[in-house]
Amino acid sequence: MLEAKLAEAGTLKKLLDSIKELVTDANFECNEEGLNLQAMDNSHVALVAVHLEAAGFKRYRCDRPMPLGVNLSSLTKVLKCAKDDDECTLKAADEADVLNLVYEAKNSDRIAEYDMKLMDIDSDTLGIPDTDYDAEIKMPSAEFARIVRDLSALGESVRIEVSKEGVRFASEGESANGSILLKKEGEIPPVKTDKERKAEKARARGEKPEEDEDEENDGDDEKPKEKKVKKEKVKKEKDADEDVEMDEDEKDEEEFKPNSDDEGEKSEPEEEDDEEEESGKKRKKKANGSSKPAKKAKTAKGKGKAKKEEENQPYFEFGMNSHVSLTFSLKYLVNFSKSTSLTNMVELRMSNEVPLLVDYDFGQGFVRYYLAPKIGDE
Template identity: 25%
Template structure:
């Protein structure tokens, strides 16, 4: 199934979560919506195709909008693609030391993840590596401008819950935009998380 135009749906997460719990472990989920309707249909089909369940979720209170628009792709200063499992381990390990991760791309050859707190510091550096047997094991760094940005580890660790869905993760960084953490779910599409960087609580005002 394809969507030939952008359709924006606003649903209550609580209601959507209840519906998704009705799906079996190996079910195929199809979401259908019409721009002129006030409902969205969730179809759960078993892997053996011997059971199909349809659920309709009303959107009267939240609304549905069908428009023809073009969403511009922002330009990021640095992009890092790496194994999703490695990114998950890094976030988990740094979370045992601090609550903020600093992601730094100062050269095209290396990305650094670091944290510090009252109990100590930790730093993990990865070098670009494309000489691998499997493409999903590669570490690819693209740098247009150097960046060093801070983010809440609590949220990064929540993002890594998508690790089982994709073997790779792409981290797009810009000092002017929220970080984009993307997991490609081939061949269906992708999951993208956005997180604003943490600002310094105190700025040095000394002359």
């Protein structure tokens, strides 16, 4: 039996809106880890992979792995009956022919229930290999959507080139050509491997990466010896570096003294205020002649403007192991960009003669698109 409850139906609605034009019928593979969908478009040029984690649901139960064959356009129509903030519960019995959807309103006692017929879809899940890419681009999803939308008005394809100069999107049409360059100053970092990326995600969740667990299991016998050697070295270093530690303490004291002086300076104006109460004329002159508060106000305004400018600037970064230049169909990239409503950031990973990966990673899962490059276009 399957029972999956989402806190907001809007998440599922946005997810289906982003893939319904590429895929018509697909299987939701349900298991203990969550819901998975993998399908190709009719021309077998693009592949869509969707994953909703079990932890992202308010309540999740799946007794055994089961497929749910769904027509995405029909499911979209049923989901339109729910508000974005309604709680959505998906229910299906073992070997059931019907998917039950329940919408619960948060601000009222309204409960809506719908049944949708399931389909028998024969589809083989493709094993997507772990690939180490030569270039990686991370940018705002809205900026990516704008670029592909603007260039699609000029031509049918776009050339994405990653070099030391930056990332260039170029399109050539019959009447006009267009090129957009995203530059970033500084050194270009290398692209992280697939293992490093998985290890980072595991650490972010508070889990131990597989590599760390393997090292712990393999090095159990060697660790006690290493610890003893390290302890002896630490003792010797402590004996040899006692003078250095004293010097650092003296530096800390020296750094602390100016703070005490500042406190003394702060106390002096209080004495001056007492004297100013006795002589009202001096107090007026000092109040009129003091320009320090005005300067502070100006600097505060300047900092606020700088922060606003930093927030308005698009966040962009990229890594590169080698020069990459590939050409793709803009029609598909425009369809991919419909996932912008799910997350603010998008990642593009590229390698020569390898499909492009467009990754939209949001809090409850991810949507990944794989697009084959065009061959023969310069």
